[in-house]
Amino acid sequence: MTYITTDIPQPGIVELLFYKGTTGKALSKLAQTLLHGPSPLSSGERELIASYVSSLNQCEFCHESHSASANVHLKDQGAAVSAIKLNMTGAPVSEKMKALLQIAARVQKGGKEVRPVHIEEAKKAGASDEDIHDTVLIAAAFCMYNRYVDGLGTNLPDSKEEYEDMGQRMAKVGYKYPPLFLRKYVVRQMKKAEKKKSR
Secondary structure, eight states: SSSSSSOOOOOHHHHHHHHHHHHHHHHHHHHHHHHHHHHHSOOOHHHHHHHHHHHHHTTTHHHHHHHEEEEEHSSSSTTTHHHHHHGGGGGGSSSHHHHHHHHHHHHHGGGOOOOOOHHHHHHHTEEEOHHHHHHHHHHHHHHHHHHHHHTTTOOOOOOTTHHHHHHHHHHOOOOOOOOOOHHHHHHHHHHHHHHHHOO
16 A cells, blocks of 8 residues: 555556656656667667666666566567566677666666776677666656655555557557646546546
8 A cells, every 4th residue: 555645546656646746747858868768779779777776776666667668669468578677798788788787787786886897898789878878867866756656555456468568558659748737637537437447
């Protein structure tokens, strides 16, 4: 059960985004920019970073939902997500991506864990300055998102299958937040859908 009363019948961060519209809109816009905005990294690669960092932080909701989105983008039936967790060396991603994921893992531990040698390794593998910038920012942001979700004890979906629907929606629609004047209407629709589901 979520540690605070939100009256929003949604799992994970969605509950929190619609609980407080001003912060919800800002956080949604940040996610949209980071994962769907301009970047030399594809949306699939960026979702992979989000998924990996969330896994390291043991944030189930963020890991599962962003893994599902990465799977849609990469069209690989989850091969990259699964392999990265088990053995980075043999993962079906580029050497550049492996080096960037290593940087993301360092950021997850702490910003000062990233050393010049890690940057050099990424550059040798073909990473640009912007690739490295975007990787560090996504990793840092997802540490925040993960702690937000778990720090308030948000609920998980009723079934793992729900993550697949989330992944499809996140990959295709992104993270756009409705105009604030429509927030109450959207919440009402969520509640109606939840009532139908529980019948």
